Amino acid sequence: MILPVDFSSVKTPCYFYDMDLLSATLDEIERCSGRSRRFSVHYALKANSERQIVEEIAKRGFGADCVSIGEVLHAISCGVPASKIVYAGVGKTDSEIEQAIRLGIACFNIESLEEIAIIDEIASKLGCRPNVALRINPDIDAHTHHYITTGLAENKFGIDMRLLDRAVEMTLGSKSVNLIGFHFHIGSQILTMVPFQLLSVRVNSLLDDVERKFKFKPTYVNIGGGLGIDYDDPDKTPIADFEGFFSTFEREFSSRPDLTIHCELGRSVVAQCGTLLTRVLYVKEGLEKKFAIVDAGMNNLIRPALYQAVHKIENLTSRSQENVRYDVVGPICESSDTFGENLLLAETRRGDMLAVRSAGAYGQSMASAYNMRPEASRIFFSQYQ
Numbered sequence: 001m002i003l004p005v006d007f008s009s010v011k012t013p014c015y016f017y018d019m020d021l022l023s024a025t026l027d028e029i030e031r032c033s034g035r036s037r038r039f040s041v042h043y044a045l046k047a048n049s050e051r052q053i054v055e056e057i058a059k060r061g062f063g064a065d066c067v068s069i070g071e072v073l074h075a076i077s078c079g080v081p082a083s084k085i086v087y088a089g090v091g092k093t094d095s096e097i098e099q100a101i102r103l104g105i106a107c108f109n110i111e112s113l114e115e116i117a118i119i120d121e122i123a124s125k126l127g128c129r130p131n132v133a134l135r136i137n138p139d140i141d142a143h144t145h146h147y148i149t150t151g152l153a154e155n156k157f158g159i160d161m162r163l164l165d166r167a168v169e170m171t172l173g174s175k176s177v178n179l180i181g182f183h184f185h186i187g188s189q190i191l192t193m194v195p196f197q198l199l200s201v202r203v204n205s206l207l208d209d210v211e212r213k214f215k216f217k218p219t220y221v222n223i224g225g226g227l228g229i230d231y232d233d234p235d236k237t238p239i240a241d242f243e244g245f246f247s248t249f250e251r252e253f254s255s256r257p258d259l260t261i262h263c264e265l266g267r268s269v270v271a272q273c274g275t276l277l278t279r280v281l282y283v284k285e286g287l288e289k290k291f292a293i294v295d296a297g298m299n300n301l302i303r304p305a306l307y308q309a310v311h312k313i314e315n316l317t318s319r320s321q322e323n324v325r326y327d328v329v330g331p332i333c334e335s336s337d338t339f340g341e342n343l344l345l346a347e348t349r350r351g352d353m354l355a356v357r358s359a360g361a362y363g364q365s366m367a368s369a370y371n372m373r374p375e376a377s378r379i380f381f382s383q384y385q
């Protein structure tokens with residue numbers, strides 16, 4: 001990676017966002033989803049809610065997928081109309097539900113039978129009839145890290161398939177909620193199209209069943225997010241396989257041309273445009289290894305500590321021809337505060353700038369103040385603006 005700004009002026013740790021790559025990624029999503037009028041793309045704000053990023057996405061006309069009223073209000077303030085916001089989450093509070101109804105969001109993705117009753121009660125008090133979709137747990141293995149698998153029967157998300165009929169009966173029988181369809185999300189960082197195909201097969205058969213049993217024709221299917229990115233080689237694959245993703249669903253739902261297919265992409269939209277820049281504070285010789293101790297910690301990027309995630313790390317300033325193995329570690333009082341073990345880097349010294357790549361998704365949005373450490377600074381870079 002070549003950093004297009006003066007290194008000495010960068011206050012580290014720093015999230016560097018390549019806004020031109022974000023723009024190229026959005027172009028590709030538009031190209032692949034725009035071939036047919038049936039797709040409606042909602043950006044999952046949880047991946048990164050930085051104002052500049054959400055505004056850029058809103059400008060393109062994409063909707064938002066939110067999981068708290070904080071995200072709903074933020075999306076609106078960044079230019080996403082309430083009518084393009086879908087609101088999911090297993091634990092929406094009464095006050096969040098009420099505010100979202102008043103704001104006129106597009107749809108609630110409902111996660112339990114009890115939530116149907118609560119939204120119905122609140123909506124009836126307000127004299128409104130919000131759109132709702134039932135989030136169904138399709139029991140499909142996304143073959144990803146178990147912390148980010150969500151569509152298995154053992155996960156807390158969605159309504160169990162066995163309760164589907166009850167949930168449809170309840171919502172169709174309600175005067176205060178308007179059932180428009182179904183929501184699914186099977187997990188994140190999915191790298192082959194097979195789980196998405198399996199999901200489509202299951203959704204098609206579920207729609208057949210519901211149409212037959214209830215004479216109800218859904219107009220909304222939300223297949224969630226989950227498309228993965230190339231953490232190993234971000235320069236080789238800076239843009240995710242949106243072509244594969246959208247053409248899979250186009251093909252699998254070709255027999256239902258009237259159905260609008262909604263998706264909620266997060267990681268694949270923003271991961272590659274973000275890099276965590278960090279300076280080396282010390283190079284410490286251990287008994288068996290060398291440690292490059294950097295000024296970013298797990299409070300800035302928790303993915304390696306929480307999911308054993310591997311991010312590519314490069315030394316941007318070393319002029320050495322020699323490569324040496326290091327554990328790249330942060331300053332926090334936890335052994336898991338490690339960005340990578342035994343990594344081959346150009347010989348590294350105090351003051352060198354390291355780049356932790358593919359950090360745009362679930363980096364800054366999962367940051368904390370642990371150890372009373374300050375937030376990372378940010379740079380939003382574009383050659384063209």
Ligand code: LLP
Pocket residue numbers: 044047065088148150185187188189224225226227264265266267268303307361362
């Ligand atoms: N829709 C729902 C209902 C979700 O739960 C998620 C992510 C998304 C959409 C967006 O999924 P994406 O396109 O980003 O895969 N912190 C973890 C990832 C957690 C994903 C949570 N849900 C990580 O850093 O890998």
